[in-house]
Amino acid sequence: MRISNYLKPKSLDEAYTELISHGNNAVIGGGAYLKLGNRKINKAIDPYDLNLNYIKEQDNFVEIGAMTTLREIEESKALKNNFGGLISKVSSIIMGVQLRNVATIGGTIGGRYGFSDLLTALIALDTKVFLYNRGEISLEDFIALPQIPRDIITKVIINKKNCKTSFKDLRNTATDFSIVNVAVCNTNNNFKIVIGARPGVAKATCKSMEIIKDLHVPEERINNLCDSVVDEFSFGSDLRGSKEYRKEVAKVLVKRAVMEVL
Ligand SMILES: Cc1cc2nc3c(=O)[nH]c(=O)nc-3n(C[C@H](O)[C@H](O)[C@H](O)COP(=O)(O)OP(=O)(O)OC[C@H]3O[C@@H](n4cnc5c(N)ncnc54)[C@H](O)[C@@H]3O)c2cc1C
Structure with a gap:
């Protein structure tokens, strides 16, 4: 990966406007996968300051911000106690702690990687993805889109259910x-x-x-x-x-x- 310019936007609106302003601008999550390739990025848009790193448990659902790392997902009590612990358990088997400290759920969804374990688990739970411009879309539909949308993933929501996984x-x-x-x-x-x-x-x-x-x-x-x-x-x-x-x-x-x- 080669980055020519780097930006930490102060709002989602700024991030989105920058993203769509140039075909080679890209959002970076943890950068763990992006950095393995030789993609040339005109401007890397880092959502670090946008408060997208959180896991919130509500009465009927669990909400995970896009910048939440796989390690935080693995260790979250809310995710251990819901969905038979599926999301937390699957995160815990991905590579090592160092990678999980860096890789984010937003990057996992944004990359739509065929090898992904976490996507398999998230689809089984009917996860909903929230995009800044496009709005809500089911993860299944997001994956089926012919092209990855030029948009910013802000969070995912998983509705609570009484399930065995x-x-x-x-x-x-x-x-x-x-x-x-x-x-x-x-x-x-x-x-x-x-x-x-x-x-x-x-x-x-x-x-x-x-x-x-x-x-x-x-x-x-x-x-x-x-x-x-x-x-x-x-x-x-x-x-x-x-x-x-x-x-x-x-x-x-x-x-x-x-x-x-x-
Ligand atoms: C060596 C290695 C081994 C791995 N092994 C496994 C494995 O066995 N199982 C598994 O499930 N996963 C595995 N992963 C994948 C990992 O779990 C993450 O899915 C991957 O690293 C992407 O997360 P990231 O935050 O680093 O994303 P990045 O590399 O930063 O970005 C990935 C893509 O998502 C886009 N993106 C990032 N954030 C956003 C956002 N908020 N909005 C819109 N687009 C966004 C980027 O533009 C880019 O296209 C592995 C990764 C690596 C590097």
Whole structure:
């Protein structure tokens, strides 16, 4: 990454106006991923002074500011005590503490990285993203947009629900990217199943797991249902695994996660 100019705006309006004023201006979160590339940035816009670093628990939802680091998410009591601790647990397995002290939730969403573990978990919980100019959008819709919008992510909101959650992943070493990851959220026997690192970015199943709602179906039936869910997804090959391997791994991870939340 090469930065020609650096700006710490004093308001979101200033940040947004600067962002859209030049095609090569960019918002930086922790800069952890940006700095690995050779992108030339005309003006780096650092939201550090915009008070976007917070986790607030309200009666019905938890609100996380875009500049909140993964380490703060990992350690947050509000996030440990809600959503079966899913968000906090998934953050805790990402790389090491040094990276988590720097990487932000805004950068995680803004990058839409295919390897992301956190995006898989956030989609399973129906997370809403707030953009300064565009306003509210579901994370799923944000990810599906053909292009990453030129906008500033200000916060995410996750509505509280009485749910059971599970996250499963397979990686070659603890600090490597996932070969496949899976998050499942069971809210009153409504299942949301998300598969990430396919290696494409995380996606939820469209098929509702109707029959799994019946807790008495035999395990074999659940296995077949989970297989058919995985069939809905497309997988790809890269240096971590072939698409065939990823699909077989995904079947196992989905079954384990579903059994856990049952
Ligand atoms: C070596 C390495 C290994 C990693 N391993 C994993 C892993 O195993 N699992 C996992 O889930 N994640 C992993 N990550 C990703 C990490 O968790 C973050 O997602 C990533 O670092 C981006 O966060 P950041 O704050 O550093 O963003 P930056 O690098 O600063 O920015 C990333 C992108 O988001 C944009 N952006 C940042 N903030 C905003 C904002 N507020 N509004 C709009 N756009 C914004 C930037 O313009 C840029 O395009 C890894 C990262 C690194 C560097």
